[in-house]
Each structure stands twice: as structure tokens, then as C-alpha cells.
Amino acid sequence: xxxHKYEKWWLTFGISSxxxxxxxxxxxxxxxxxxxxxxxxxxxxxxxDEIAPFNKPGVHKxxxxxxxxxxVLVASAxxxxxxxxxxxxxxxxxxxxxxxxxxxxxxxxxxxINMILEPGYVSEYITTADxxxxxxxxxxxxxxxxxxxxxxxxxxxx
Amino acid sequence: xxxxxEKAKDLIKVDRRDSKLALAHIYVAFIALFIxxxxxxxxxxxxxxxxxxxxxxxxxxxxxxxxxxxxxxLTTYFILGxxxxxxxxxxxxxxxxxxxxxWIGFWVMTAGTVAASIMVLLNEASVLYTFYAPLQxxxxxxxxxxxxxxxxxxxxxxxxxxxxEWRKVNPGQPSPLLxxxxxxxxxxxxxxxxxxxxxxxxxxxxxxxxxxxxxDVLLSRTLFWYFGHPLVYFWLLPAYMVWYxxxxxxxxxxxxxxxxxRLSFMLFLLFSIxxxxxxxxxxxxxxxxxxxxxxxxxxxxxxPSLLTAFSxxxxxxxxGRQLGGKGLYGWFKKLPWKDARFTVPFIxxxxxxxxxxxxxxxxxxxxxxxxxxTIWVTxxxxxxxxxxxxxxxxxxxxxxxxxLTGRVLxxxxxxxxxxxxxxxxxxxxxxxxxxxxxxxMGAPRRSDFSTYGGAQQATEWIPYQVAQxxxxxxxxxxxxxxxxxxxxxxxxxxxxxxxxxxxxVSEHAEKTPMWLENWKIWLTIxxxxxxxxxxxxxxDIIQNAPPGSKGYKLW
Numbered sequence: 154x155x156x157h158k159y160e161k162w163w164l165t166f167g168i169s170s171x172x173x174x175x176x177x178x179x180x181x182x183x184x185x186x187x188x189x190x191x192x193x194x195x196x197x198x199x200x201x202d203e204i205a206p207f208n209k210p211g212v213h214k215x216x217x218x219x220x221x222x223x224x225v226l227v228a229s230a231x232x233x234x235x236x237x238x239x240x241x242x243x244x245x246x247x248x249x250x251x252x253x254x255x256x257x258x259x260x261x262x263x264x265x266i267n268m269i270l271e272p273g274y275v276s277e278y279i280t281t282a283d284x285x286x287x288x289x290x291x292x293x294x295x296x297x298x299x300x301x302x303x304x305x306x307x308x309x310x311x
Numbered sequence: 312x313x314x315x316x317e318k319a320k321d322l323i324k325v326d327r328r329d330s331k332l333a334l335a336h337i338y339v340a341f342i343a344l345f346i347x348x349x350x351x352x353x354x355x356x357x358x359x360x361x362x363x364x365x366x367x368x369x370x371x372x373x374x375x376x377x378x379x380x381x382x383x384x385l386t387t388y389f390i391l392g393x394x395x396x397x398x399x400x401x402x403x404x405x406x407x408x409x410x411x412x413x414w415i416g417f418w419v420m421t422a423g424t425v426a427a428s429i430m431v432l433l434n435e436a437s438v439l440y441t442f443y444a445p446l447q448x449x450x451x452x453x454x455x456x457x458x459x460x461x462x463x464x465x466x467x468x469x470x471x472x473x474x475x476e477w478r479k480v481n482p483g484q485p486s487p488l489l490x491x492x493x494x495x496x497x498x499x500x501x502x503x504x505x506x507x508x509x510x511x512x513x514x515x516x517x518x519x520x521x522x523x524x525x526x527d528v529l530l531s532r533t534l535f536w537y538f539g540h541p542l543v544y545f546w547l548l549p550a551y552m553v554w555y556x557x558x559x560x561x562x563x564x565x566x567x568x569x570x571x572x573r574l575s576f577m578l579f580l581l582f583s584i585x586x587x588x589x590x591x592x593x594x595x596x597x598x599x600x601x602x603x604x605x606x607x608x609x610x611x612x613x614x615p616s617l618l619t620a621f622s623x624x625x626x627x628x629x630x631g632r633q634l635g636g637k638g639l640y641g642w643f644k645k646l647p648w649k650d651a652r653f654t655v656p657f658i659x660x661x662x663x664x665x666x667x668x669x670x671x672x673x674x675x676x677x678x679x680x681x682x683x684x685t686i687w688v689t690x691x692x693x694x695x696x697x698x699x700x701x702x703x704x705x706x707x708x709x710x711x712x713x714x715l716t717g718r719v720l721x722x723x724x725x726x727x728x729x730x731x732x733x734x735x736x737x738x739x740x741x742x743x744x745x746x747x748x749x750x751x752m753g754a755p756r757r758s759d760f761s762t763y764g765g766a767q768q769a770t771e772w773i774p775y776q777v778a779q780x781x782x783x784x785x786x787x788x789x790x791x792x793x794x795x796x797x798x799x800x801x802x803x804x805x806x807x808x809x810x811x812x813x814x815x816v817s818e819h820a821e822k823t824p825m826w827l828e829n830w831k832i833w834l835t836i837x838x839x840x841x842x843x844x845x846x847x848x849x850x851d852i853i854q855n856a857p858p859g860s861k862g863y864k865l866w
Contacts, residue, residue, distance in 0.1 A: 155568075155570075155820075155821040156571070157568075157625070159621075160571075160618075160621050160625075163617060163621050164614070164617060164618070164621075167613065167614070167617040168613075168614060168617075171610060171613050171614075174610070175606075175607055175610060178606070178675055178676050178677070179603065179607075181677065182599070182603055182676060182677065183603075187677050188599045188602075188603075188676075188677070189592040189593050189599075189602065189676060189677055189679055189680050190593050190595070190680070191594070191595055191596075191597065191598070191599055191602070192595035192596070193595070193596065193598070193855075194595075195855065195856075195857040196857060197857065197858045198857070198858065198860060199858070230863070230865050231865075254445070254860075254863055254865075255443075255445050255446050255860075255863050255865060256443055256445070256446075256528065256532075258684055258755070260683075260684065260685070260753065260755065261753075262752070262753025262754075262768050262769075263752065263753050263768060264753075265677075265680045265681055266680075267593055267680045267681070267683050267684070268593045268594075268595075268680075269591075269593050269594045269595070269683075269684075270595075271528050271529055271532075271594060271595055271596065272445060272528055272857075272860045273528065273529070273596075273856070273857025273858060273859075273860065274529065274594075274595035274596045274857060275595065276594075276595040277595075287766075287767065288768070289753070289763055289766040289767075289768045289769060291753075291755060291763060292755070293683070293684035293685065293755035293756070293757075293758070294443075294684055294757075295371065295439055295443075295446075295757045295758075296446070296865060297371075297446065297863070297865025297866050298369065298371070298865060298866045299865075300371070300757075300758060300759065301755075301758040301759040301760070301761035301763075302761060302763075302764075304763050304764050304766065306766070
């Protein structure tokens with residue numbers, strides 16, 4: 154099949170850029186461990202309140218882990234428990250969250266923390282709280298009539 | 312130079328009986344545009360914070376109507392109508408049996424649309440067009456949705472039968488380019504909509520009827536997105552058909568290369584399906600490896616997109632130079648800017664440059680975290696679907712409808728059509744621009760107006776939400792204008808002959824190799840890629856499933 158000379162140049166340039174781009178994305182994912190949130194822990198959505206760590210939602214200081222704090226959070230229509238989270242600036246935080254009913258979002262506005270909470274699954278994300286201030290936590294997956302009133306607040310304090 | 316043979320071809324008209332079938336689809340499409348557009352207007356007004364809905368109508372109810380009517384009904388009906396006309400024009404009039412099958416498909420789809428609409432209007436199905444479980448709509452809504460899909464299959468089968476018939480009568484010859492493209496799109500649609508059909512028929516319908524108590528949420532979402540991403544290519548490929556085959560004829564030029572056009576369509580078939588995980592990047596339960604693998608497959612569509620961009624501009628430049636355009640950009644000025652059939656789709660094409668770039672950002676694995684479910688995404692698909700695709704469809708309607716009704720597009724209507732596209736661009740730049748910016752700041756999509764408990768960040772979003780309302784209102788004016796033009800072309804425009812433009816391939820292009828039309832090869836690769844991308848993760852999702860979810864009606 155004949156391909157015009159300029160088109161060959163165009164495709165070579167385009168495909169090389171694509172390969173370079175995918176290499177950068179892949180390198181930061183698999184070398185630096187920068188993956189979007191996931192989680193392979195399963196839970197009975199109807200018994201969330203009884204099962205650790207969700208029987209004690211809140212901020213817990215932990216020792217002997219790669220992270221300093223664990224934020225355990227339970228979402229349900231239409232609120233988050235706890236309604237407010239406070240962590241010290243510069244600390245490494247592991248967010249552990251699930252939902253008791255429908256699918257909810259867990260987004261900390263103005264940050265990279267953004268994950269879907271699905272009934273039956275535990276979503277996890279580890280990050281460093283490196284910006285001081287108050288960050289709005291909101292539900293970004295439609296969950297019903299009260300969807301846009303579902304909030305919490307992340308306070309990163311010095 | 313047009314030969315006598317080509318001139319004779321230009322006069323080929325779609326048979327009146329086929330026209331009726333195509334027009335039936337187009338009627339429904341534009342009714343959907345009106346109602347869906349009106350709901351869109353109400354949404355942007357509500358979200359500005361200055362307006363509340365009367366009579367207890369819910370925000371999420373109109374959001375469901377907006378999404379279902381514009382994302383599913385307008386698109387599917389217009390596409391099937393266009394494709395029926397395209398098959399009839401390029402492969403010959405449908406047989407009575409094929410046409411009957413087409414009509415059966417139309418009525419099955421329409422019955423489904425009406426059933427689902429009634430449930431949404433009764434507030435029994437405010438689950439948005441993605442209908443994510445475990446929010447549970449009335450079972451009639453799901454049955455309606457299933458009928459829309461099944462109806463589209465039936466209509467699609469009529470198109471495929473026409474194609475098979477053409478191949479039998481013309482052995483060893485490549486099929487007409489436009490027919491070939493229609494069949495690629497239909498093949499993709501049949502393969503991908505199996506996913507949503509399985510979700511609806513085997514998961515959601517039994518569950519909403521109470522035959523089973525629980526549903527596997529992650530499996531249902533995975534099946535949905537197996538369908539949901541090729542769905543956007545199902546919208547886009549007919550726009551590409553117009554760009555590849557129709558526009559070169561309208562500007563008086565030639566199709567740059569038949570073979571490369573076919574190759575790019577086949578690449579779209581391969582790389583639009585095994586990619587659904589890039590909509591689920593922030594979800595638990597799916598292994599990072601498989602998410603990344605599907606990101607790579609997603610990005611492969613960059614290649615046919617580059618092929619398309621090259622072909623388009625090659626056609627334009629060759630024609631512009633033929634008309635005496637000199638220098639690096641002189642040819643650009645020579646293009647027929649006063650012809651709405653060219654200018655309106657061209658604006659759509661131009662919008663695809665930022666739209667495509669935004670799409671690459673969305674699917675970029677880690678970068679998805681920044682924008683996932685923010686209103687940036689809404690801004691993105693209002694560029695892709697609601698500008699690129701829709702303006703191309705409008706541009707096509709301006710010759711397709713008068714061709715089918717035996718009327719002509721008058722000078723005034725042509726002018727109004729260009730004004731319409733300019734209004735659309737202005738409105739969309741404001742609305743989509745505001746959505747992109749405020750999305751980066753964290754404002755969520757699919758959310759009623761909220762001050763989020765007076766949070767400082769949410770206060771900063773409000774001016775952008777007002778801008779969205781301004782842009783959305785301008786867009787609604789655009790909808791009224793296009794409906795006015797369409798009504799004119801359907802019922803009032805002067806009688807006459809309008810050409811169904813079909814481009815001829817450049818005499819410099821080489822003969823199309825037959826392997827491009829060897830379905831055994833392409834379908835095998837297509838299915839192999841799907842199995843490669845989905846088998847292991849789906850087995851994992853099913854084997855390691857948590858207890859299922861009962862249904863919730865939280866609206």
C-alpha cells in the first residue's frame with residue numbers, strides 16, 4: 154500500500170511521540186509506583202459498621218508502616234463519617250474508604266485524591282499532605298437526591 | 312475534471328421508500344434534540360444558583376432526560392438514518408425484505424424509547440444515562456433501554472444484508488467506500504453493545520423485577536464501559552464518514568486515499584473496544600496492570616486519528632491549490648467558506664483538536680485522578696460529541712434532509728446555517744471552557760447546585776457556573792435555529808433536486824488492496840484483542856466478587 158512521503162513523516166513523528174508518552178506514563182507508574190487508586194480488599198457492604206477498621210472511622214496515627222496516618226472513612230447516602238479530617242502538614246497519609254450503600258465518589262477538591270467507592274470494595278490511596286489549608290471533600294459519583302450535599306473537610310495543619 | 316460517468320453517478324437518488332425509513336429516524340433524532348436541549352438549558356440555569364425548577368421536577372430527572380435523549384437517542388437515530396440513506400445511495404436500493412427489517416428495528420427502538428421516557432418522566436428512573444447499579448430504576452426503564460439496543464441491531468442487520476448482497480453481485484471488488492465504513496461502524500456497534508445487553512438483560516432486569524436480590528456492581532460497571540467507550544466511536548465514525556467521503560466532493564476535490572481511509576476505520580474497530588477500563592481508572596477491584604494495559608490500547612486510536620487529520624488537510628490543500636491558492640496558507644482561503652455543508656462540519660473538525668487533546672489527558676492513567684468525575688469531563692464531551700459530532704451531523708442534515716424530501720437548501724437557510732454554527736461555537740467556547748477550568752479546580756460533574764456547606768473552594772466555582780449558564784443559553788438559541796432550518800427543509804423549502812455528495816478517489820491514489828476488506832482477519836484480531844484485554848480481569852472480578860448489592864431508590 155502506497156503512503157505519501159509527508160504522511161510517512163507525519164506518522165513517524167506522531168507514533169514516536171506516542172511511544173515516548175506511553176513510556177513516561179508507564180515509567181512513573183511502574184518505577185515510581187504512581188498508580189491511580191485501587192484496592193483489592195473485599196467487605197460485606199451490609200456489615201461495614203462491624204468490620205475493622207470501619208468500626209472506628211477517623212484519623213489514626215500508626216507506627217511501623219510506610220505511612221504515618223490512616224484515615225478510615227465510611228460513605229453512605231448522603232454523608233461521610235467522619236465529617237472532618239485533620240492531619241499534620243507533611244505527613245504521609247493512607248486513605249481507606251468504603252461505602253455502605255450505593256456507589257459514591259471520594260474527591261478532595263484541588264488535590265489528586267479522587268477515588269470511586271463501590272459497595273463490597275475497599276478503596277485505598279496513599280499520599281503526602283504537602284499543602285496546608287482546608288480542602289473540600291465531596292461526592293463526585295451521582296448517588297441520589299442528596300448527592301451534592303454530601304461533604305466532608307480535610308484540614309492540613311502545621 | 313468530472314467525467315460523464317461521474318456526473319451520472321452524482322444524480323443517483325436514494326429511493327423514495329428508503330428515504331421514508333431514513334427520514335423516520337431523523338424525525339425522532341431532532342425531537343430528541345429539542346427536548347434534550349431544553350433539559351440542558353434548565354440544568355445550566357439551575358447550576359448557576361439563580362433558578363430553581365418548578366413543579367417539583369428534580370435536577371437529576373432532567374439530567375437523566377438530557378443524557379438519554381442526547382447521548383443515546385439523538386445520536387443512534389441520526390446515525391442509523393444517515394447510514395440507511397448512505398447504504399441505499401452507494402450499494403443500491405434496499406430490497407423489500409431488508410427495508411421491512413429496517414422498519415421493524417425502527418419501531419422496536421421507538422417502543423423502547425417511549426417506555427424508558429415514561430419511566431423517567433414518572434420519576435421512576437432518575438439514574439442518569441449510565442444507570443449505575445445499585446441505584447435501581449423501574450424494570451420498564453431497563454426493558455426500554457434493552458429494546459433500543461435490540462432495535463438498533465435489527466436495523467443494523469438490514470444494512471449488513473445490503474452489504475453482503477453487494478459483495479455477492481460484485482465479487483473481487485472493494486465495496487463502495489461509504490458502505491464499507493457503515494459496515495465497520497455497525498460491526499463495532501454489534502460487538503460492543505453485547506456488553507450492555509448482557510448487563511441489562513442478565514443483571515439489571517432480573518434484579519429490578521425482584522427475581523434476584525443482589526447485583527454484582529463492579530461487573531455491571533465493567534460491562535457498561537465495555538460498551539460505553541466504543542459508544543463514543545459509534546458517534547464519531549459517521550462524522551468521519553462525512554469528512555472522508557462527503558466533504559471532498561462538496562469542496563470539489565477528491566478523496567486523498569481510499570486504502571488509508573479503510574485502514575483507519577479498521578484501526579478504529581480494533582482499538583475502540585478493549586479500552587473500557589480507562590473510564591474506571593479510579594475504581595477498586597481492578598488490577599493496576601490491566602488498567603494500564605487498556606490505557607495503552609486506548610492510546611492506539613491516536614494512529615487512525617493522525618491518519619484522518621492528514622487525509623482531511625491533504626484533500627483541502629490539494630483543492631485549495633487547484634483553485635489558485637498560493638504560498639503556505641493561501642490555499643486555505645480558497646476553500647468554500649460560504650457553503651454551510653463545508654463550513655459547519657469544518658468547525659466541528661477544528662473543535663476536535665482541543666477535544667482530542669483533552670481525551671488524551673483523561674485516559675492518561677495517573678492524570679485521570681485530577682479530572683475524574685469533575686465537570687472537566689463534561690466539558691470534554693461537549694467538545695467531542697456536542698461540537699465535533701453534532702456540527703458534522705447538522706452540516707450533513709443540510710443536504711441529506713433536502714435530498715430525502717426532494718427540496719433544496721435556499722441561500723437564506725445556508726446563511727442561517729453558518730450563523731447557527733458560529734453561535735454554537737461561541738456558546739460552546741464559553742460553556743465548555745468554563746467547565747474545563749472549573750473542573751480542574753475540582754468542581755464535580757452531574758451535581759445539583761450546592762454551596763457545599765459554604766466551603767471556600769465551592770464559592771470560587773460559582774462564577775464559572777454562571778458562565779456555563781450563559782454559554783448554555785447561547786447554545787439553546789443554536790438549537791432553536793437548527794430546528795428552524797430542519798423544519799424548513801422537511802416541510803417548507805422549495806421543491807427541487809439536492810445532490811447526495813459522494814467523493815471520488817483521487818486518480819493518484821493506488822488501487823485498494825483487498826486485504827483491507829477481509830473481515831475474517833479484522834474480526835479475528837478485534838475479538839483476540841478484546842479477549843486479551845478483558846478475560847483475566849473479568850474472571851478476577853467474578854471469582855473474587857464481594858457480596859452483591861440490593862437495589863436503592865434514593866431520588
